[in-house]
Amino acid sequence: MTAFDDGKDDSALRTIGEVSDALGIKPHVLRYWEAQFPLLKPLKRSGGRRYYRPTDVALVETIDRLVNREGYTLKGAEAVLRSAGKSDLDRRTDDRRSGDRRADADSDGTPGVRLMVTESPDMAETIAALKSIRARLAAALGA
Template identity: 35%
Template sequence: MDGAGLSVGAVARRLGVAPSTLRTWGRRYGIGPSRHSAGGHRRYDPTDVARLELMNRLILDGAPPEEAARTALATAAADLESALAPPVAMPPEATGPVRGAGGHRLAVSDGTPATRALARAAMAMDMVTIQGLVADALARHGVVGAWQEVLAPVLIGIGERHQATGAIIEVEHLLSGCVLGALTAEIAAADPPLTSRPVLLACAPEEQHSLPVYALAAALAADRIAVRVLGARVPYASLADAIRQLGPAAIFIWSSLPGTGDPVPLAALPGGRPAPRLVVGGPGWAYGRMPAGARAVTNLPDALAEIHAALGHY
């Protein structure tokens, strides 16, 4: 770091967070750069950076952002280095159960620091922090790792909580929107595809649970495979039109609910030369009645592998 200090982008890269997250932390919690360049740009000196590193560490260990900022700001400059060296001891209130309005508790099955932090932000309905944590998970673990280790466990925890209480639908909607936005952004930001025939991804008719479809599409896009995502509730007639228009190499269809998982109409989908590989996933399908040739997958890596195989990659 030179005497002029680091830019927002440089500090964001160092911490593995989005530049917008740093700006939000500055605005919301008063933790930011202590100087500006001659041109008026924000510049972070070594103490600013160490404070932000401490805040980031505390969040990853499960502390709510405002509390992490408070602790980082209260740490004397001379103590920052030692605070960063050993594992950070969490304040007692940051290690308690994840709670939301009305005292609702959220059990996240394998509560890692990242899942706990995301669950906390979701229960607090703190949209900016949710977006930052989802973006961080994607940047740190890639699409498959972020989905399996952070996003799906928190979604499943929220689903279980909702089932038990009938509450937190607002939390489910907020988190789903943030995850959908982040996965769509991953698809948009991926390097150009190296394949020509796309993979077509859709939910079964009336099926609104589209996040796994976007997770798979983002993972395929990261592997530079062309995708077309039709999202939620796609009537079979519309899917058939899309198949005829796009001539996909593979089609993935998701069903979460038994009511949307009747496989009989799949047999009537148009073929093509060569015929697209039909891959189905999700707990809703009646797998015993799948048409010949359909491949069922039970997790994201297997779905990815099945589609790579359909494209002749291995």
């Protein structure tokens, strides 16, 4: 989690400006993400002023990582957040830091979308099946 250099306690509420400055994310992007991610709901006080709790800041950091570093779309990132419970999300973040590898679905050089997944036997079978379907579709289209 981001360490704020503002003298406040780690559990203090933060304004949208403080979060924006600390994370390097423009306030309008944070407001947009609130509309796109129902899980992101900072407290709103009189006049509509937003106050981000530490859990909100952690969620913003996760959204930023998924969208801006791992290449998820907003809908994809939302699906990841919905499917992952808080403890599962924390565990996956820790796994990545400890060297969990990403599998590249297109490592064979064929064009397509790069999938960011953790390696498992079930996932390897799924990727192989998808590649087979893609090859059959390409053959049917004469590509």
